[in-house]
Amino acid sequence: MIDIHNHIFPNIDDGSKSKEMSIEMLKNAYKQGITDVVNTVHYQHPMFQDIDLSFDSIYKVSQDLQNEINQIGINIKIHIASEVFYYDNLLKIKNNKLTTMGNGKYMLIEFHPNNIPVSQKEVLYNLKIEGVTPIIAHPERYRQVQKDINYVYDWLNSGCLIQIDAGSLIGLLGENCMKTSRLIIQENLCQILASDAHNNAKRNFCLKDGHIYTKSILGDKADLLVYHYPKVIIEGGNISL
Numbered sequence: 001m002i003d004i005h006n007h008i009f010p011n012i013d014d015g016s017k018s019k020e021m022s023i024e025m026l027k028n029a030y031k032q033g034i035t036d037v038v039n040t041v042h043y044q045h046p047m048f049q050d051i052d053l054s055f056d057s058i059y060k061v062s063q064d065l066q067n068e069i070n071q072i073g074i075n076i077k078i079h080i081a082s083e084v085f086y087y088d089n090l091l092k093i094k095n096n097k098l099t100t101m102g103n104g105k106y107m108l109i110e111f112h113p114n115n116i117p118v119s120q121k122e123v124l125y126n127l128k129i130e131g132v133t134p135i136i137a138h139p140e141r142y143r144q145v146q147k148d149i150n151y152v153y154d155w156l157n158s159g160c161l162i163q164i165d166a167g168s169l170i171g172l173l174g175e176n177c178m179k180t181s182r183l184i185i186q187e188n189l190c191q192i193l194a195s196d197a198h199n200n201a202k203r204n205f206c207l208k209d210g211h212i213y214t215k216s217i218l219g220d221k222a223d224l225l226v227y228h229y230p231k232v233i234i235e236g237g238n239i240s241l
C-alpha cells in the first residue's frame with residue numbers, strides 16, 4: 001500500500017516528536033504492508049507558522065530518516081510533499097517544490113474544520129486548469145461537509161480527488177467523522193485512503209484497518225484507494241474518473 005498523507009518527520013509540525021517515534025511509526029507501517037509514504041508537512045497552516053519550510057531542510061530530514069530505516073531493514077520509500085492549508089494563494093505557491101506531489105501534478109489541500117471559504121470553488125478550478133489536480137484532504141472532518149455531502153460531489157465534478165483518513169472510517173476521529181467518511185465510501189466518492197498518521201499512539205498508521213473496512217463495502221475496488229490511485233499520484237500520472 002502507498003500512504004500519501006502523514007506527518008512522520010520528527011519535530012517539524014504537530015507530527016512525530018522524535019526520530020525514535022518516527023521509526024516506530026514506520027515499523028508499524030511496514031508491518032501493514034505499506035511500501036511508500038509521502039510526508040506531508042503542514043504548509044502555511046495558521047497554527048504552525050514557525051516551521052522551516054525550505055525544501056532543502058525537509059529533504060535533509062527525509063534523507064536522515066531514510067538512511068536510518070534502510071539500516072534496520074524497514075523497506076519503505078519516503079517521499080516529500082505538503083498538506084497545504086487553503087488560502088486563495090494556491091496558484092502563487094504551486095511552483096514551490098514542496099507544495100505538490102507527482103512532479104507538480106497534485107496538491108493535497110486542507111480546510112479549516114469550520115470554514116470552507118466561498119473562494120475555494122474558483123481557486124481550485126483555476127488550479128486544475130493550470131495542470132495541478134487538487135486532492136481534498138479528509139473532507140469528512142469538515143463541519144460543512146458533515147452537514148452537506150454535496151460539497152464532495154461538487155469537488156469531484158470540478159475534477160478534484162477525495163482523500164479520506166483511514167482513522168475516520170474506524171471511529172478514531174469521533175462519531176461525526178466516522179458517519180461522514182462511511183457515507184463517502186458507500187457512495188463510492190473516495191479515491192484515496194491515507195493514514196494522516198501523527199504519532200505512535202492514537203494517530204498512528206491504520207491504513208490496513210481502513211482498507212479492510214473499505215473492502216467490506218466496495219470489494220476489490222477498495223484496492224484502488226490504497227494501491228492504484230496513490231501510485232499514479234506519486235508517479236505523476238493521470239487519473240480520469
Ligand SMILES: [Fe+2]
Pocket residue numbers: 005006007040083196
Ligand atoms: Fe494531515
